[in-house]
Amino acid sequence: MIALGIESTAHTFGVGIVSSDGNILANVSDSYVSVKGGMRPFDLAEHHSKVAPRVVRSAFKEAQISKSDIDLVGFSQGPGIGQALAIGGAIARMISQVLKVPLVGVNHPIAHIEIGRLVTGAIDPLIVYISGGNTQIIAHVEDRYCVLGETLDIGFGNAQEKLGRIIGLPFPAGPHMDRIEGRWIDLPYTVKGMDLAFSGIVTEAERRIGRGERVEDVVWSFMEVCLSMITEVSERALAHTRKKELMLVGGVAASPKLREKLKIMCEDRGVKFSTPPPSLARDNGAMIAWTAILAHQRGEHVDIEASHIRSTWRLDDLVWPLIDLNGC
């Protein structure tokens, strides 16, 4: 079986083509960028509509298959930004109708996890999911993925983007901020049990810059504080769950600093650290295609009439038994 998956929860429009034996035949994407910073929902919708035909064509070319080889269409049904999700949903419905193949609405965070398990070989890890919109510490318990800890306000990536906008960096600012070196200044460290919060740190960072502190020092300290907070809650979750593996997913998994901090903590605890390559850790279509296959194997399809987007759909709303990927 071959599935085509469409991702469009936020700034990335992605199309992936994956076979049921776990082969990623294509993974093509085009992400919205802006020089001035930030992303407005309307601009995302316009971007996705414009790039969609080319991205779909490139995916078929990369996979070297024809349209009639597709058995299933999956799309990111949520959570995400409504206007962006709507474009991917509309294109997925159309393709499934034209090809006369079933449609599967995929939960985006579960897709991050399942593609990670497929390519890293992690079996039942503690999952550290850090992206623009999401910051969650997740573990599989009984029949679902449970959120053990999460941001109480904005995702870490969005906190980076806010600070990036303040200092005039282009969007996405994360990769630029990750490379800035500076000296330590005190910023608020906000961990509450297994939850964390980032808004106050951004506000204080902005205040410090307004008071004339060196931007490099503020940015470097901001990254140090936030990434240490993420590492602390991850370690606490490992202690509670006694999981022996930790898997880092989401766009911020590309951060060498975050990977390093988590790796050192895992080594200290005798825990195996893994993370997919950045092309599969950030938003991408392959993860949607693969998760659509897993959902299809359990008989989960969605009728066109019920295929509306679900912008606030949490992963713990879903019954999702741990799937044995042995053999993929």
Ligand SMILES: Nc1ncnc2c1ncn2[C@@H]1O[C@H](COP(=O)(O)OP(=O)(O)OP(=O)(O)O)[C@@H](O)[C@H]1O
């Ligand atoms: N090297 C890096 N260091 C730090 N942050 C990074 C790096 N590379 C990318 N990022 C950040 O990752 C975030 C994007 O993550 P992702 O591609 O998962 O998209 P998303 O729309 O935020 O996803 P989700 O819908 O899952 O929240 C951006 O905030 C970006 O700045």
Ligand SMILES: [Mg+2]
């Ligand atoms: Mg994502």
